[in-house]
Amino acid sequence: METKKESLVLSRQFEKVNAILEKYSYKVDNLITILQEIQAEYRYLPEEILTYVATALQISPAQVYGVATFYAQFSLKPKGEHIIRVCDGTACHVKGSSQVLKAVRENLGLREGENTTSDLLFTVETVACIGACALAPALMVDEEVYGQMDEEKVQQLIDRLLGEGEKADAV
Amino acid sequence: MNEKMAQKAVVVDGQEIVLNGEKNILEVAKKANIEIPTFCYHSDLSVYGACRMCLVEVEGRGLMPACSTPPEPGMVIKTTTSRVLQARRMMVEFYLANHERDCTVCERNLNCRLQAIAASLGIDEVRFGERKEKLPKDTSTFSLVRDPNRCILCGDCVRACKEIENIGVYDFTHRGSQTKVEPAFGKKLSEVECVYCGQCSIRCPTGALVVKSEVDNAWRAVLDSDLMVVAQIAPAVRVAIGEAFGLPPGEITTGKIVAALKKIGFDRVYDTAFSADLTVVEEAEEFFRRLQKGERLPQFTSCCPSWVIYAERNYPFYLENLSSARSPQQMFGSVIKNFICQVENVPREKLVSVSIMPCTAKKFEARRPEFIHDGIPDVDIVLTAQETIRMIKTANIDFRELEPLPFDVPLGAGSGAGVIFGVTGGVTEAVLRYAYERLTGQELQEVEFKGVRGMESVKEAEINFGERRVKVAIVHGLAMLQRLVQDMRRGERYYDFVEVMNCPGGCIGGGGMPLEYPDYQEVLRRRAEGLYNADRLSVVRKAQDNPSIKFLYEKWLQEANSEVAEHHLHTHYYSRRRISDEVIRIQEAKSAQKVDIAVCVGTSCYLKGSYDLLQELLELTKEYGVEDRVSVGATFCLEHCTEGPNIRINEEVFSGVSKDKLRQIFEEVVLSKLVAEAH
Incomplete structure (x- = not known):
C-alpha cells in the first residue's frame, strides 16, 4: 500500500x-x-x-x-480515490442506514473521527438523499448506486473493491 | 424654518434636523444628540450593516439599519419604539448566547461595548443556552490575545486589517453555527502575517481581541525594593491617558502621568520625546550622508515597529533604505541600560526599564534579539496606555486631582520636536527643523512646517535646503503605503524621504491607546491638536537645542553617527518569511543517492519568474535522465528575497538564478553531486 x-x-x-x-x-x-x-x-x-x-x-x-x-463541496483534508456515500435520507434511515454506515466503516477499518482510509483509497460520507428511496437502504460508490444493502452485502462489496484495488496495484 | 429648508430636513424623534450631506441616519441622529448603539459601524471603515443594533423605525418603511440607510428629505425616524427596543434586545440576547459570560474576569470588564449595550437595554436574562464547545485562546504573540469564545462575529477586525492595513490577517471562515473569525487555516497570529499593530483590538467591541498584559510584571518590579525601575513615556500617551479619567481627548497630562507613576513606585520617569530628539539627530545625519552620496534613497523612517516588520517580510529591496536609527523606545532602552545605569551606579540586572507606549507592536520590538544583550533586554516591560490606566486605577489614584511633576534629571524632557513624533507627519517635521539649520547654517525662524501636518492618508512636500530640493512623503496606514510603494517601484513617484506609520493618525491612533470611541476621527484630531499644543508650549522646540541631548553627546556618544552612537543607537533589518510552511513536493527521487532541490515560489521570487525555473528544472532532470535521483520541491521563502529568484540544493542556497544560470548550476553542481554520491 x-x-x-x-x-x-x-x-x-x-x-x-x-x-x-x-x-x-x-x-x-x-x-x-x-x-x-x-x-x-x-x-x-x-x-x-x-x-x-x-x-x-x-x-x-x-x-x-x-x-x-x-462551501461544503470543498475539503481541506485529503479525500480517497473512491467516495462511498451512504444515504441517510428518511427512507434509508428508517430502513437501517446507520447499520450500513457502521458496517462500511468497520470493513474499511476507519476509527472514530476518521473518514478517509490511511491508504487514501476510500472516503466515507453520509448524504441526505440520493433519490433511490425504493432501494433503501442505499449507498453509492463514486457514481454507482447499490441498493437494499445489509451488513453482509456491505462486506462483499468492500471485499470486491479492495480486491480490485490490489489488482490495479499489481498492474 | 422656511419651506426650502424643510425640504431638506428629516424628523428624528420629533426633532427636525436639516440635512447637510450626512451619509447615514446614524450621523443625522448624532445631530439630534442621539447616539444610536452599534457594534459593526466605524466611520473610517466600510459599512457592513451586520450587527443590526442600529435598527430604527422609519415611517412607512419599518425597521431600517441606521448605518446603511442614507437620510432622505421628509423621512420621519423614530429611534426608540417598542419594535426597535424589542429587536435590539433580541439581538443582544442572541449575541450573549454565543458569548462567554465571564465578564468579571474579562480584560474588558467595564470597558466593553457589548456589556455597555446589554446594560443600557436592561438585559437581565439570556433565554438561550451557552456555547458548549470551548475554543482555545491564542496567546502566541507578545502583543495581542485572541479569545474566540468572546467573538460576536461583527467583523470589525476583519475590515480593520483589510481596509487600513491591507494585510487581511482575519476572515470569516466556515458557515452557519460553525462560523468563525480567524486567521488562515485556523493558525495562530504568530504564524501569519500579523504586524501586531492592534488596530483590530481597539475596534473589537468585546474581549475577543485584547492587549497582552504585562501589568503583573510591572507591579512585581515596582514593588520589589531591590530593583530600580525606570520608566519612559511616549509622546502620544500624554494626550490620551486622561480620557480614561474623564478628561477630554487631547488634554496634555504629562505631569500627572509622571506623578501617577511616581506614586505607583517608579523610581525614575523619563520622556521618550528625549530619545525622539536623539533619533532626529541620528536619523537626520544619516539622511545627509545618503543625500551627499546619492545612495539608499528614499530613506524610510524606522520608528514604527509594525512598518519595520512589514518591510522585512514584503520589501526586501527596501531594507537598505530603512533608517538604521533605532526607534525612540529602543534608543531610550539603550540609554537606560548603558548610560543611566552608570550614572545611577546600579548594575544592569537590577535596573528594570519600562516603557509606556501607545502601541502593541512595541512589545514585539522590545523582544527583537538585536535589542537583548547577554539575556538582558534594553526594554524589559512595555506597557500600553491601556495597561498604564489599569495600574493607575489599581493604585486608587485620583488622576484628575494629581499635582503635575516634572521628568527626572539628567535626561529631562524632550523638545517640542520630539513630542510631535506621536502624530503622522511629526517625525518629518522634527527632522526638517534639524535639517534646515544643519544644511543652511541659518537659524530657523518659523519652526512649524504646516505642509506636513494633517490627517490626509498621503502627504507630499518639497523643501528647499539651499540648492537642494528635498521631496518627502508621509503616509499612515499600510494600505496606503502599499499603493505608494507600487507607484515608486513603477517610477511614477520619487521621494528622498518617506515617513511611514502603521496606524491611522500615527501613534495617537495606536492599538494600545484607550479604546475607540463612536467619534474616533474627532478623538484623533484632538489628540493631534494636543501634541501640537504641547510642542507650542515647549521652551525648546528643536532637537538640536535640547540641552540634555548636548549633554548626552558630550558625556557618552561623542557625536552623531559616531562609533559609540552606531553601536548603541543603530540597528539592522532582516528578510523574513511571510508564512511558515513546508516544502511542496513535486518530484520525488526514488534512489537513496539523491539530491534535494527546492525552488522558492514566495512572492518576491515568484514575481521574478521562479515558476519558469521550476519547469526548466523538471525538464533538465528529464533531459539528463536523473528524475529518479533528483527531488524537486517548491518552497515559500528562502529568506534571500533581495537576490531572488533563489533555489536551494541540499543545504546550499543559490541566488539570482536565471534560466541559463540554472542549466550551468545543474550541470556543475547537481550532476557532480550525483556522481560523487554514486561513488
Missing part, C-alpha cells in the same frame, strides 16, 4: 495549479471555479496550494481559506 500512497503524492503535480490559474487569468472573481478545478485535480485543497493561490491572486490566505471552508 505504501507505494500507492507515494505515487498519489507524486500524481499531485504542482504545475497543474499554474495552468488553472492561467486559464482563469489570475482573477479573484474566479476564485471558486479555480478552487473547484484544483480540488478536481488534487481531490482536496492542500494548505500550501491555497497559500500559493492567494499569493498569485494577490489576496490574503485568510480570504481563500474563508471561501474554501464556506
